[in-house]
Amino acid sequence: MADTTLHSGTISGDLLIAGHAERGTGGVLRGVDASSGAALEPGFGGASKAQLDAACAAAWEAFDAYRETGLEQRAAFLEHIAGNILELGDALIDRCVAETGLPRPRIEGERARTAGQLRLFAGVLRDGGFLDLRIDPAQPDRKPLPRVDLRLRNIAIGPVAVFGASNFPLAFSVAGGDTASALAAGCPVIVKAHEAHPGTSELVGGAIAEAVSACGLPGGVFSLIFAEDRAIAQALVADPRIKAVGFTGSRAGGLALMKIAQERHEPIPVYAEMSSINPVILFEGALAERAAAIAPAFAAALSMGAGQFCTNPGLILAIDGPGLDRFLGAAAEAVAALPGAGMLTPGIHAAYDRATASLAAHSQVATLARGKTGGTYACQAALFSTTAVDFLAHRTLQEEVFGAASLVVRCADIGSLHKVIEALEGQLTVSLHLAESDIENARLLMPLLERKVGRILAGGFGTGVEVGHAMVHGGPYPATSDGRSTSVGSLAIHRFLRPVSYQDLPQALLPEALHDGNPLALPRLLDGKAAAG
């Protein structure tokens, strides 16, 4: 029946528990047409506690077998999911556009990224470097004590709970980055669908479930649940069979999950991506050289996806002067011309309106420009400004506004700019706009920036997160709950792995990847040095 869902593109409103479609008995939730606020058919049954328990039991049951599947088998599985998602065709795109209000080309691009992520991890699996295989051979004649034979590999951490994100209905939801990296690591996954796009979630869930079945894997490798009751989501994180959590969303939501995870008998890691205002630093030379050109590029980045990106440029830092004045004039003009763009949900729209109204009413904040209004749930872009002194005096001005709003902080001099940056919380990105004459000032800032963010970029904006090997989409708290990792790119697989060491074991008990003679021809370290395959 997972198969039927896949090929027909029909949406049943059922849960997918370990390969079986099943009506959720814990209340009903519905998708909403983002442009009109009208409820979409069908209703989705929320999971009951017993249904959640069944999903956890199946994931646990599948874990040992799944984590020992061959690298090629797991790679082919990920590729099969990618193929299935593309095969869903317009049925997926249409539903996703309806549920999110995002433009069709954006959703098509996100679908390509989602497939690309799955294929990237297939490549990571075939490469095998992520296993971090190490062998320190025995030295029976070492004095004063002989040395034992030690071999190490990474293994999967256990079943992972993934919380779909509102703003990336494909690339950070059911088959998104967290799911792809966890499945690649060898972890069964239980996804809690985001209530903003349940139909999209069911279609993609069906694509995964079909791949599980077609690849001969245990059904418990994947389950998809809807939760009408917040207690179900909390129970998922608290379940002792869940060993890690991936989450993208609000700071309050992430903190709540972190608390549950810490209070378990066995605390587990939560990888929560929470809030970031992504400072943009406009250096004096760059402003002198091209203030008028930076402004429209900024407005375009600000308004992309109605500003609903975790890497949205929410803060502009610059030193007062004619260059900044020119930029502000041009930016105000560009922002004022921005059309209203539909937001993901009525709730997100309401929160955006509250936050911008609060900034507009703030005694130390000036409104430089508002964009055009639009449909009922459209985001009206906003550009505000304040001074460094006031920014430092009012910590709430650092709070993320989810949507196309940005705050300019005018600094008196470079010392004041440093102080503002030092006062910032952890961020996903910082963007530098530089001329040749700014290099020395930027160089002095680098240590401070490295301490504050996960990615430092020049000449652009943080939006547009390349999926590759050198990407870090992460950053110090509260940008994420764990700045030691990334949620985008091949490095993300390490979030779901832990090392195990084998000492003096007979070959028959060692994993094949660590056998003498390297039968799987994988990269290994021999006494800490790279050994030929």
Next chain:
Amino acid sequence: MADTTLHSGTISGDLLIAGHAERGTGGVLRGVDASSGAALEPGFGGASKAQLDAACAAAWEAFDAYRETGLEQRAAFLEHIAGNILELGDALIDRCVAETGLPRPRIEGERARTAGQLRLFAGVLRDGGFLDLRIDPAQPDRKPLPRVDLRLRNIAIGPVAVFGASNFPLAFSVAGGDTASALAAGCPVIVKAHEAHPGTSELVGGAIAEAVSACGLPGGVFSLIFAEDRAIAQALVADPRIKAVGFTGSRAGGLALMKIAQERHEPIPVYAEMSSINPVILFEGALAERAAAIAPAFAAALSMGAGQFCTNPGLILAIDGPGLDRFLGAAAEAVAALPGAGMLTPGIHAAYDRATASLAAHSQVATLARGKTGGTYACQAALFSTTAVDFLAHRTLQEEVFGAASLVVRCADIGSLHKVIEALEGQLTVSLHLAESDIENARLLMPLLERKVGRILAGGFGTGVEVGHAMVHGGPYPATSDGRSTSVGSLAIHRFLRPVSYQDLPQALLPEALHDGNPLALPRLLDGKAAAG
């Protein structure tokens, strides 16, 4: 003055704050002769809140400069520390023996291990692989969108608080594994000395401080504090300038630090190694073949260092039968012959006596043997037994007894053995004793064992932790607070690193390790593939 301490081997009782000796003004504590319980001279001044604050400020101040020192400079610094520790000669050994009651050859061996660890990390630095350098070059002509230039490296996480361990006065204390890996990563370190060996701590602290000065590093790279008041240790973990914590000790102590770290405005990782009973599985074939030979080896491992090892074999699992009876007879004989051995502190001795008395009085536990008594604070070894059914019914039987005590769990059959293992909490190690005929039974157990422990070994016991590249000294909670890492071996450096990505930055702003042309000749991944230096 750090220099004077080093070369004279005299002990002043002073704190070492960023290279300066300074009398602690927060109360006085004293070392104790472990064999007599008599207080040793001199008194050590505990740090005040202001002195702690000065250490944190200096560490923060030193951080940016220290983390950007060259790999060779940092490697030479670690080697310099190792040399200084050896140069302390008998002054260090004598004081350490007095404070811990551990035999002189053990302390000498531990000193060699401590120097070896520092040198291992010097090698890790020169190799450079830990930086995980990655470059995904720009593809300006890619369709539909050009690809940006992305480069990644690991940077140090920030100043680290290290809590010295009672049972490894050298290898897991002031210049122990946590300090060595944190310094290697580029993190300044503040050590809170364990109150059981303050004199040893001061001598080793002086060795580090002299190396900091000799290598031209900022003084804040290292501070050593004594804490008479527990609130000072807590304030160290709570200080916003501290970004990670290394701890080896009791479960209660580790949990308390985890709680403080989680409740900070910015939560930070705590790497706490807490408790483990290190199951030993005696398979039937092995017992049939050599029960009598395993028994004395077990007794030797049990009593090494008076059993005060985190890898001490505290639990024996085997299937009932004549083989097990033979083992128990021989083991009881070997344990009964064990001499009393001095314990680290009167407090540890008292806790050991309470725990063994409680086991002896347990209605479902039989005492198979007690070792010989000894001096006032000597550990009297103990061997207990119970059945699988009773072990499963009484969770407290899983609690670690710190000292030379072990509990045999007699299992009716292989199913019962599985159930006992499944009920165990996370462990550092499991030891398998096997004959050829046991391989198949052991193979079936492997997935379960991998889920429970950090290191699986055959034919020996967990004591004796080899310091190398393939070692994992860690394991699922509560063996450690974070099973994704190790506290021993080269992999430990990753606990104190986080990745940063650089996008489209001009060469002048990139760290040299990521410059075009690879001027530092370091290992790098190009588009995810190993590139030649």
